[in-house]
Amino acid sequence: DAMVIQNPRYQVTQFGKPVTLSCSQTLNHNVMYWYQQKSSQAPKLLFHYYDKDFNNEADTPDNFQSRRPNTSFCFLDIRSPGLGDAAMYLCATSREIGLSYEQYFGPGTRLTVT
Amino acid sequence: EDQVTQSPEALRLQEGESSSLNCSYTVSGLRGLFWYRQDPGKGPEFLFTLYSAGEEKEKERLKATLTKKESFLHITAPKPEDSATYLCAVQATGTASKLTFGTGTRLQVTL
Numbered sequence: 018d019a020m021v022i023q024n025p026r027y028q029v030t031q032f033g034k035p036v037t038l039s040c041s042q043t044l045n046h047n048v049m050y051w052y053q054q055k056s057s058q059a060p061k062l063l064f065h066y067y068d069k070d071f072n073n074e075a076d077t078p079d080n081f082q083s084r085r086p087n088t089s090f091c092f093l094d095i096r097s098p099g100l101g102d103a104a105m106y107l108c109a110t111s112r113e114i115g116l117s118y119e120q121y122f123g124p125g126t127r128l129t130v131t
Numbered sequence: 132e133d134q135v136t137q138s139p140e141a142l143r144l145q146e147g148e149s150s151s152l153n154c155s156y157t158v159s160g161l162r163g164l165f166w167y168r169q170d171p172g173k174g175p176e177f178l179f180t181l182y183s184a185g186e187e188k189e190k191e192r193l194k195a196t197l198t199k200k201e202s203f204l205h206i207t208a209p210k211p212e213d214s215a216t217y218l219c220a221v222q223a224t225g226t227a228s229k230l231t232f233g234t235g236t237r238l239q240v241t242l
Contacts, residue, residue, distance in 0.1 A: 074229075120177070124172075
């Protein structure tokens with residue numbers, strides 16, 4: 018089945034220690050998104066890639082970076098995690114941009130910062 | 132700024148007891164309104180997209196409706212497996228594909 022895969026499902030990192038979260042997709046979608054979801058809160062868009070074009074949300078901290086080396090993979094890098102970065106990180110894809118295409122989400126990576 | 136407010140925050144129903152969840156929104160121009168289901172510790176699962184006032188969509192025990200200011204998710208004769216958090220999101224015109232989510236309604240269906 019075509020799907021969105023996130024690894025690892027659970028990640029523990031130390032305060033200030035860089036961490037990378039991974040997302041891959043078999044849907045061959047052009048757009049990939051990263052959302053942050055804290056407990057009992059709404060998912061919040063951090064940034065998205067349309068093909069190789071990177072689009073950052075204005076309020077996304079500089080501590081968060083992303084890479085998309087090819088169509089299938091996208092990475093979220095947190096350069097110096099703080100305690101406030103503990104959250105569920107969700108990767109999503111959609112076929113195209115600019116129209117009401119639904120977004121398909123992966124299972125998420127739960128990040129703990131100690 | 133686009134805003135989505137969902138109510139109630141939590142809802143407990145007995146099996147077979149129908150009810151509705153509300154999603155109120157303010158957006159400069161609506162491109163689409165989306166409903167998702169999220170189980171604990173998992174990513175949101177797509178349910179419906181609604182595009183214009185008056186539109187309705189159904190899937191099994193769920194029916195979503197849309198007006199110019201709000202959307203309702205009607206659950207008819209729910210079963211325990213319908214227990215989840217239901218998220219509403221809007222996509223505004225001129226915002227590429229950004230979804231603005233509400234905080235969701237946590238639904239629990241008991242026997």
